[in-house]
Amino acid sequence: MVSWPPHRIAHVSRSAPVVRTAGFASALLALTLTACGGGVHGTPGGSGVRDPYFPKAGNGGYDVTHYGLTLAYDPDHHHLTGTAKITARATKDLSAFDLDLKGLDVSSVTVEDRAARFTRAGQELTVRPHDELDKCETFSATVRYSGTPLTITDADGSEEGWLRTADGALALGEPVGSMAWFPGNDHPSDKAAYDISVTVPEGLQAVSNGELKSETTTGGRTTFRWHAAEPMASYVATVAIGHYDITPSTTKNGLPEYVAVDPTQAKASRAVLARIPEIMEWAEYNFGPYPFSSTGAIVDRPHDAGYELETQNRPVFHGAPGLGVLVHELAHQWYGDSVTPKTWRDMWLNEGFATYAEWLWEEDHGGDSAQETFDALYRGDYEDDSGDSEAIWAFPPAKPSDAAHISAGPVYQRGAMVLHKIRQTVGDDAFYEIIQGWAATHRHGNADTADFTAYVEKKAPDKDFSGFWKDWLYGDGKPAHP
Structure with a gap:
């Protein structure tokens, strides 16, 4: 068991050029005032x-x-x-x-x-x-x-x-x-x-x-x-x-990297942080061009925050991070930091993507395949912190039950399962085109779940996702079929 925390202007007659000019200017002024204010309290x-x-x-x-x-x-x-x-x-x-x-x-x-x-x-x-x-x-x-x-x-x-x-x-x-x-x-x-x-x-x-x-x-x-x-x-x-122990460097493609580590965490962090350039190269291959002008990490003491956060450019870690969580927080730079949710209801677009990035990393580096991870979750082989293997079915990822649960297991794990179901449906080539295209289309912008489902349907017009969205993204409880 594994625990996881646009106004058209009317035609103006060619006669009476002075009137035409004044009228045209008045029309433009009126349009400007309508579009951009002025003269109204x-x-x-x-x-x-x-x-x-x-x-x-x-x-x-x-x-x-x-x-x-x-x-x-x-x-x-x-x-x-x-x-x-x-x-x-x-x-x-x-x-x-x-x-x-x-x-x-x-x-x-x-x-x-x-x-x-x-x-x-x-x-x-x-x-x-x-x-x-x-x-x-x-x-x-x-x-x-x-x-x-x-x-x-x-x-x-x-x-x-x-x-x-x-x-x-x-x-x-x-x-x-x-x-x-x-x-x-x-x-x-x-x-x-x-x-x-x-x-x-x-x-x-x-x-x-x-x-x-x-x-x-x-x-x-x-x-x-x-x-x-x-x-x-x-x-x-x-x-x-x-x-902090500060380590400025650059990746092999010239991207500045700035790592700051609390001295008490330096030894334990050294090996995993050294893999940031490798992770960044892998992520760019899978998710598309990196959206920011630098990368890195901040590692503080374990009890300073008690959680990791995808702070832009350099995520914050409480203590030396594990490899999976480093992959997760760096993936957030694409999904969450560059493509940012319109509301807090759309958190699965952050956490589901970053969690699935962990699955993909494992798959590409000799660990369990994403399918194996998906199957294990569906069977109930994973528990939350309270030992509940069914907790991921407590609510659908696109509808967290309340503010206290926007960062709960269903948002992460079931959110990742939604992405895997899309991959199953469209195949690998189309799937990677979708996730890269999603990151590129909404680069440095905001998007919500409706934007995402519409994007997927546009990119896979021969597939019917209606039942899938209903069961996996918005539906209550455990879907009947994996």
């Missing part, structure tokens, strides 16, 4: 995007394009000081907009460099700019804040947000923890580029997403500046502060 953007499991997560009325986060952390006093400059585009005429921020004290907010009024209520920071924002307008908002950052306990009991560690801190965001350390639109449907600057006491390192652009020390404090150019969901943003 704005309304508040609204709190929450009505996610089925986290209805208050995210906010309406705007789309963030870039976060500039300037952070300073004092580990001795567990004190965080931050400035967040958020560049966004209004998707409606706005009189106000919300940001997600839980805890911390806000000292000022400006919008387009003018002081803005703001209020706090729960996780909502409501900002009322001096001048209303027009639909399609690009604007910047700067929030200055400080205080003791919070650790958030999820519905499943795991901890996220800002986790204090023995020698620093670890910031993790799935599903809603990022609002504990920076204000933003904290929902996977709104992805953005990031620049993250972190100042810490000299002697400590600060590791984040993307590429390290500079490291400077002044007056006993060191500032690390990180740049993540590709769109990133807030929940896979991270900061890791502490003592």
